[in-house]
Amino acid sequence: MRTLLVATTNPGKLREIRHVMSGVPVQLVGLGDLPPLEEPEETGATFEHNARLKAHYYSDRSGLWTVAEDSGLVIDALGGDPGVKSARFLHPDATYPQRFAEIYRRLSEHPDLRRTARFVAALASVDRGQVVYETRGIVEGEITDAPRGSGGFGYDPIFLYLPYGRTLAEVSDADKVAVAHRGIAFRNFARWIREQSSTDVFSEER
Secondary structure, three states, rough: OEEEEEEOOHHHHHHHHHHHHHOEEEEEEEEOOOOOOOOOOOOOOHHHHHHHHHHHHHHHHHHOEEEEEEEEEEEEOOOOHHHHHHHHOOOOOOHHHHHHHHHHHHOOOOOOOOOEEEEEEEEEEEEOOOEEEEEEEEEEEEEEEOOOOOOOOHHHHEEOOOOOOOOOOOOOOOHHHHHHHHHHHHHHHHHHHHHOOOOOEEEOOO
């Protein structure tokens, strides 16, 4: 069984990914299982670019088959912000309540625009210097009038998933992963791994 590095230090993300990848014939490790590595600068203009950048970076430095994702919240009324800068919106050390407050401030300047939004996750997997798989997951929703819920993480409390009638912070982890962007992307990846399980993708030596 090959080892697969999931290139994240975010415990919430890792928890979701482990749930989705349960039963896949790989041994998952996170960045927290390795000696500390300096984070790469995420200079990409798209989620896909940043996912590839991170996957290459951590695979090169760890020597491991690696999967990385870049994700964020895209709000139509804000021209797509915070977008690829979601994790660094305002500034890298800003709290999510501070980010929520800034989003609501900016939305208040456009009261006539719909609050449609989506979470986007781009995934890239790199093995031996090559991108071997890429996919994308998207979930559509709206921005709430105020944060709701204490579950999830990141922007979940302000993202209303209309079929549930609740924010992604108001639902169980299982219900969130069933519909959310990261769950979609990693289910696609898990399906691909299962399809490749008898090929040289799982060979330690090629």
